[in-house]
Amino acid sequence: MKRVEFTAREALNEIVHGRLSSEELISDCLRQVDKLEEEIGAWAFIDRTKVIDQARKADTRRKIDNSSILPLDGIPVGIKDIFDTNDMPTENGTTIHAGRCPKDDAAIVRLLREAGALIMGKTVTAELAVYTPGKTKNPHDLTRTPGGSSSGSAAAVAARMVPLAVGTQTNGSVIRPASFCGVVGFKPTFGTIPRAGVLRQAPSLDQVGVFSRNVLDSALLASILMKPEEIYGDTLPLPEIDISLVEKSFSTNPNLGFVRTAVWSEASTITQKSYLDFVNGQRPVPTEIELPSICDQAVSCHRTIMLCEMAHHYNAIYTDNREEISPMLLGMLDEGRRVSLSEYLDAKNLLTEVSGVVDNALKDFDAVITPATPAEAPEGIASTGSPVFCTVWSLTGVPSISLPVLSGESGMPLGLQLVGSRGSDSKLLRGAHWLEKIHYSLND
């Protein structure tokens, strides 16, 4: 097995047992970057010399004191280029911030370094983490979008350039690229991962998420970033990820649900059929649930809040750098500026109501299956595809994960999305891990 195929946990296991050095792992990952980056364009910035140097230092430290193994010791991680890093530029996917070099690490970058992870580099984001794509192409088909806005993070993991990456989701920006690129994307409960030092788009909705190639790697990475005893800004001290629970088998099969949501008709015929076949192939067949009709307003409610908050936070660039903003984003900012305070507060109240209803619908299930994207990655790289199957879950802040177990019209990856109730992240991951295992055992 090639080292770049290692999951983070496999690589860690090799490192712990002295069969692999961080330097070897990083070198292989960099070779993969050298081989594929020109085509895929996953990275906004990599400093090869520095990351190799850090790997050597980690190897030396472990040689001197083998008891000093850290939770992600020597494992490379890609970071979406909207998280501040004190040793690399953070350009937020816009020429307006070209060459921007923050003084401080974002909170999650600090947590990763403390956990021994090596920051491989900054991954490409859509313009200001919204919709207008960067240079990244889908590793499975270079004529197609990788999805966005965490495009580079998903593509880098899919292309075996790095086993782990971090992204963000305000609407569909973790689940969608994970679905299109055929990797696991996990967005924990809203507010559980600190956002200090992250580009602020729409604080009521902005959420940090992770990418990996299997569920346990996502659980491991998220467990580093979710530290209930450490509070930064508006981080919530919710229960931390319990990896032993995630790995625990079920005595009977998990209690799964299935929900089409109000936007089901936007899924392609093949997507609908894939989901129905998948659901009906489970034993017992997951209970189909219908969300109360108030949830039909989720998409418009989300749009009001996102555009209004985004117009506020991007006001300075709107005023000073209008010519460097894409027409699509400019249109969204114009729309956001027209939202009134009263419309905004009504939307926030609606968010509360929808959250209660959604949590209530989800709480008795280990995981609820629902489409991740309307279809496989669309052709062309001018857009990042529709986030509409993520919206109600982003709005309500419940945890969700996309598993690379389905395929679309052309055999491209199509993610299976699972959602859980707020704060039940470990339970959701456990259900996801179980589904992943039976899927791969069926296909072996």
Add this chain to the structure above:
Amino acid sequence: MKRVEFTAREALNEIVHGRLSSEELISDCLRQVDKLEEEIGAWAFIDRTKVIDQARKADTRRKIDNSSILPLDGIPVGIKDIFDTNDMPTENGTTIHAGRCPKDDAAIVRLLREAGALIMGKTVTAELAVYTPGKTKNPHDLTRTPGGSSSGSAAAVAARMVPLAVGTQTNGSVIRPASFCGVVGFKPTFGTIPRAGVLRQAPSLDQVGVFSRNVLDSALLASILMKPEEIYGDTLPLPEIDISLVEKSFSTNPNLGFVRTAVWSEASTITQKSYLDFVNGQRPVPTEIELPSICDQAVSCHRTIMLCEMAHHYNAIYTDNREEISPMLLGMLDEGRRVSLSEYLDAKNLLTEVSGVVDNALKDFDAVITPATPAEAPEGIASTGSPVFCTVWSLTGVPSISLPVLSGESGMPLGLQLVGSRGSDSKLLRGAHWLEKIHYSLND
């Protein structure tokens, strides 16, 4: 000992052992109401026949099946008259809602009934849970305010009309009346108690709190209302109250802090001296901490958010019932209507920043001592007193508790406020329980 002097836990213990019936307890509480209510005015509504009838039913149920004891079996609780009840009027402290009879119970009322509590009646609130007082007077001195807005709840507990009561705090509405009335008032972490069916004043700040005569009773009542596995609206699934931890002794003394905050100069000389004497009397002396200067903006930030959200939620009455709104509230609504969307969103961002800083300052302590009110209850009942020592904690949503262990200029009660970091409610209660115990052992 008179039954009305029982704490809820003492009464429960008597009930469990068959030495007391709910009917006897309720009857004694009602006699206390009969004796004092005309002077104190704690209640907006009581249906004596109904609560006695419910007590008899609880007694009968327990006689038939003694294993059916519920966590608050047969214990009377007073409910601030801004929580909807399906069998009593809910008038929100305003003539505008006179005779309003909601169809459904508020979530917390349902939780209380499920726990076997008997809803004794509705307690007086300031007008729409803001500042303009209702009829309630301070049980310790009828010429003084009981504080507000949860005036009736605090006074009813102080006057031994009921061992437990529920209130809300948007600024100082639990801690302040607890301080003035000489009872324990506990406001858990923001969002941990469901707000479905509660008057919505300023959702970013509105918090449910409890009143009792000692810390363990507050812990018991809060544990009924904080159900992390049950999600309603925007309730957060934070760790539930762990009463065994609250009762656990310290091997060395707890790690206490002391913070004056930016408004220290607004405390009276006697209050300042009482606090400094108390703090300096502890062994070890609590570490004095200073909040970073960004916290100096807490009061203005809180005002912007509160008035803006209140103006939005009270817009219908502002438009349709202006003549029934007090001049003070009208002025606040006028001010709130002038807040712009941009000012509001800036204040929300500031709230996030201040929250991070405050949590960081508090997280290493078991509890941090800080004034509850500038002084004892002021004379006169035209205002409810200043909430300014509660503002930064209400803004940031950290848990706080007021203990009736100090006294003011005229020997009136003066609460000792303790605060903890977000989500560390059990730890805070443990520190409070310890301080309460040593205080009473010193004074016995």
